[in-house]
Amino acid sequence: MIKKSLVVLLASLILAACTPQAAPITGTEEQKAEKLAQIIESGGSADCTITNLADKSMTQMVISGKKMKIVGSDFNEGKKGTMINDTVYSYFWSEGDKTGFKTKLEVEKETQPTPGASEEKVDTTKTAAGYEDESKYKMDCSRRNISDSEFVPPSEVKFVDPSQLNQMTPEELQKLYPAQE
Numbered sequence: 001m002i003k004k005s006l007v008v009l010l011a012s013l014i015l016a017a018c019t020p021q022a023a024p025i026t027g028t029e030e031q032k033a034e035k036l037a038q039i040i041e042s043g044g045s046a047d048c049t050i051t052n053l054a055d056k057s058m059t060q061m062v063i064s065g066k067k068m069k070i071v072g073s074d075f076n077e078g079k080k081g082t083m084i085n086d087t088v089y090s091y092f093w094s095e096g097d098k099t100g101f102k103t104k105l106e107v108e109k110e111t112q113p114t115p116g117a118s119e120e121k122v123d124t125t126k127t128a129a130g131y132e133d134e135s136k137y138k139m140d141c142s143r144r145n146i147s148d149s150e151f152v153p154p155s156e157v158k159f160v161d162p163s164q165l166n167q168m169t170p171e172e173l174q175k176l177y178p179a180q181e
Contacts, residue, residue: 025141029044045065048141052137067148075160079094086151089159091159093159101162
């Protein structure tokens with residue numbers, strides 16, 4: 001029995017050593033925000049929890065390349081809301097709702113620099129410093145590989161383009177938003 005336990009323990013340790021772990025982003029809140037901005041700019045991946053120190057509410061932000069998922073902010077009646085940007089659509093819904101909204105994203109067009117115009121570079125340090133106030137928010141982020149499945153909206157939620165709502169009949173709208181009892 002002891003031999004089996006020892007083998008299981010050793011196997012667990014070996015597997016844990018081989019499994020890629022999340023790498024925490026450290027430093028002051030301003031430094032963490034700057035590192036996160038650099039990760040986003042470079043198309044990297046990160047998973048962050050942002051805590052509002054005033055009310056202890058938390059928001060999770062998951063980023064991979066140009067995809068993003070944000071979960072947390074109270075959208076409606078104290079429910080958590082979720083937003084997913086999968087590079088084609090942005091999806092929005094609140095927990096427990098069967099209907100959400102989706103909007104098609106505009107395709108980014110490659111722009112050519114105008115002759116004589118200077119290329120504007122974003123200063124991520126300055127941008128991060130403007131958003132971070134260590135007395136109001138705490139940010140905990142880790143670099144990690146993030147699966148594309150993280151950016152798939154739930155199949156049980158019906159997503160509607162808001163621009164199509166005015167074209168729907170009252171019966172179609174009733175099906176989307178049944179009266180709650």
